Amino acid sequence: MSEAGAQERISGYWNRYAHAYDTHQRDRQAEPGVAETWSRVWRSALPPAPAAVLDVGTGSGNVALLLAHLGYRVTGIDLAEQMLAEAQGKANGDNPPTFALADAADPPFEPGEFDAITARYSLWTLRDPVTALERWARLLKPGGVVVAVDSPWFPEGIGEGETQRERDFRAAYSPDVVARLPLAEAADIHQTALVLKQAGFVDVAVEELPEIYDIDSRYGVAPGHKPQMQYVIKARVDKG
Numbered sequence: 202m203s204e205a206g207a208q209e210r211i212s213g214y215w216n217r218y219a220h221a222y223d224t225h226q227r228d229r230q231a232e233p234g235v236a237e238t239w240s241r242v243w244r245s246a247l248p249p250a251p252a253a254v255l256d257v258g259t260g261s262g263n264v265a266l267l268l269a270h271l272g273y274r275v276t277g278i279d280l281a282e283q284m285l286a287e288a289q290g291k292a293n294g295d296n297p298p299t300f301a302l303a304d305a306a307d308p309p310f311e312p313g314e315f316d317a318i319t320a321r322y323s324l325w326t327l328r329d330p331v332t333a334l335e336r337w338a339r340l341l342k343p344g345g346v347v348v349a350v351d352s353p354w355f356p357e358g359i360g361e362g363e364t365q366r367e368r369d370f371r372a373a374y375s376p377d378v379v380a381r382l383p384l385a386e387a388a389d390i391h392q393t394a395l396v397l398k399q400a401g402f403v404d405v406a407v408e409e410l411p412e413i414y415d416i417d418s419r420y421g422v423a424p425g426h427k428p429q430m431q432y433v434i435k436a437r438v439d440k441g
Contacts, residue, residue, distance in 0.1 A: 202377040204328055208304075211326065212280045214373035215260070218366060219283035223261035225423055230263065232420050238412050239267060243319065246348040246435050247273070252316035255340060256298070257305040258323030262288025265298040268319065272296065276310075278303035306333040313342045320349040324393050324434075325384045334400035344440040347402065349393075350410070352431045356388040360425075367425040390432045402436035 202210075215222070230236050243264070247254065250272030256265040259277030261284050269275045275298035279285050288300050303309055305320070306328050318337050327333045337347060359379065362368045379385045384393050390407055397405045410431045417428035 202381065204381055207378040207381040208280065208328065210373050210375075210378055212282075214369060215279075215281035216283040217369065219261060219281060219287050221366070222284070222423070223263075223287040226261060226263045229416075229420060230267075232416075235416055235420070236267065238416060239264075240271060242350065242410060242413070242433060243268060243348065244271060246346070246433055247317050247319070248346065253314065255308060255310065255315045255318045257308060257318060257320045257337070258326065259288060259298075259300065260284045260322075262291060262298060262300060264319055264321045265300070266291055269294075269296050269298045275299070276301065276315075278305060278308055280304055307336055308340060310340050312339045315340050316342055316345050318345075318347045320347070320351070322351060324349050324351045324396075325354060325387065326382060327384065328381050330384055330396045331399045334397055334402070338401055338438045341438045344437060346435060346437045347397065349434045350413075350431055351390070351393055351434065352429055353387045353390055353393070354426070354429075355386045358386055362425060364424060370425055390434070394434050394436075397434065397436040401438070403439055405434070405436040408433050408435075 251274050253274045254268055256275055256277040259265050259279045262277050265275045265277035277288060277298050277300045282302060285300050285302060292298055305323055359371055359374050362371050387393055394405050394407050410433055413431045414428055422428055
């Protein structure tokens with residue numbers, strides 16, 4: 202399958218389930234302590250607000266909106282138009298994020314435009330992740346950071362699924378698509394961290410997020426998933 206064909210199939214899945222995905226995310230954010238916990242995760246890893254942040258693979262905009270609420274100047278990008286529609290529908294207040302249809306693997310911005318790039322659950326979906334991260338690095342100011350939250354979601358492969366949504370997920374992330382996504386079935390989070398080093402980032406660090414695991418265990422996770430340890434991966438570009 203071509204790279205464009207793989208991405209079209211992935212985006213099609215997320216367009217179809219955009220509202221269901223966002224409903225789950227909003228329900229989770231409303232649970233006691235969830236927004237506060239995620240705020241601590243991001244704020245502890247990012248430069249102080251009002252730094253300029255690019256949120257890649259923003260989906261329905263939940264990270265972008267949280268960061269904007271914390272005072273950051275946020276741009277969120279995604280290739281699923283319906284996910285962006287969900288995000289845009291929530292963008293209000295005094296400091297709303299800007300949302301745009303754009304490819305996380307090749308964001309169309311000027312060199313040095315951002316202080317930080319955030320990516321929640323996006324690294325595993327990248328086509329040619331080393332090249333994508335090299336492009337991210339060019340968008341950062343000297344000393345700028347990437348802060349990603351992810352996990353080795355499918356170390357034993359993406360299963361067949363029992364519900365219709367799970368079967369649709371499997372169809373979107375079929376073996377010929379996954380062949381285009383080197384990190385989709387990574388066995389260890391350090392495989393993901395390694396691509397940041399290969400892309401030229403320095404001070405790459407991985408930290409467990411047990412507080413997020415506790416939240417997932419208490420309130421449940423998205424269909425087709427089970428609670429598992431997530432990690433924050435932080436790296437920076439050289440100050441030059």
